[in-house]
Amino acid sequence: MNKNSKGNINDFLNKDILFENSWKEISTSEINEIVSDDFPGKKDFIEFYHAKNGGIFTKGAYIYPDHFYEILNNDFFSIEIGSFFHIPLIEDKDDDSNYTMSIERAKDRRIDYSEDFENFVLFHIPFADNHADNDFWIDIQTGEIKYMDYEESYDPDDAIVVAPSFLEFCKHIQAQPRELN
Numbered sequence: 391m392n393k394n395s396k397g398n399i400n401d402f403l404n405k406d407i408l409f410e411n412s413w414k415e416i417s418t419s420e421i422n423e424i425v426s427d428d429f430p431g432k433k434d435f436i437e438f439y440h441a442k443n444g445g446i447f448t449k450g451a452y453i454y455p456d457h458f459y460e461i462l463n464n465d466f467f468s469i470e471i472g473s474f475f476h477i478p479l480i481e482d483k484d485d486d487s488n489y490t491m492s493i494e495r496a497k498d499r500r501i502d503y504s505e506d507f508e509n510f511v512l513f514h515i516p517f518a519d520n521h522a523d524n525d526f527w528i529d530i531q532t533g534e535i536k537y538m539d540y541e542e543s544y545d546p547d548d549a550i551v552v553a554p555s556f557l558e559f560c561k562h563i564q565a566q567p568r569e570l571n
Contacts (some may be wrong), residue, residue, distance in 0.1 A: 444476025
C-alpha cells in the first residue's frame with residue numbers, strides 16, 4: 391500500500407485531498423484495543439483506519455458545519471483540519487517518531503484539564519486536530535463529531551458539533567476553503 395497516495399480512501403475523502411504520512415497498517419483487534427467502546431459509526435471508523443492509520447492533510451483540508459447544521463448568525467466559518475491521529479501498534483506505544491500524534495497521547499494530554507474534561511474524555515475519542523492544537527472528537531454516545539477550540543474555552547460544554555457522524559465528516563472535508571461571496 392502506498393502510504394503517501396493522493397486520492398479517494400475507501401470513498402471517505404474527496405479525490406482532490408492530499409492525505410499523507412499514514413502510520414503502520416493496523417488490524418481490527420489493534421483498533422479495538424485503543425477504541426474499545428462501540429459507538430454509532432464505529433464500522434466506518436474501523437474501515438477508514440484500515441485504509442489509512444492517521445495522516446496529514448499536507449495541502450490543507452477544511453470542514454464546514456453548515457453542510458449539516460443551520461448556523462444561527464449566518465456566519466461563514468470553516469474549521470481547518472491538520473491531521474488524523476494514528477493508532478500505534480502494541481510494540482510502538484511509546485514511539486513519537488511519527489508525523490501525527492496517537493489517539494492515546496491526544497487523550498492523555500487533555501484528560502487533566504479539569505474534572506469536567508475528565509468526564510468528557512470518558513465519552514469522547516479524539517481522532518484529529520487542526521494546526522493550532524485544537525481537537526476533533528467522536529461522541530461515543532451519539533456518533534457526532536465535535537470540535538474543541540481551546541483558544542476559546544477549555545469547557546467541554548463549549549464543544550461545537552460539526553458533523554452527525556464520522557463518515558459524513560470525512561465525506562464533507564474539502565481541499566480548499568470556500569470563496570467568500
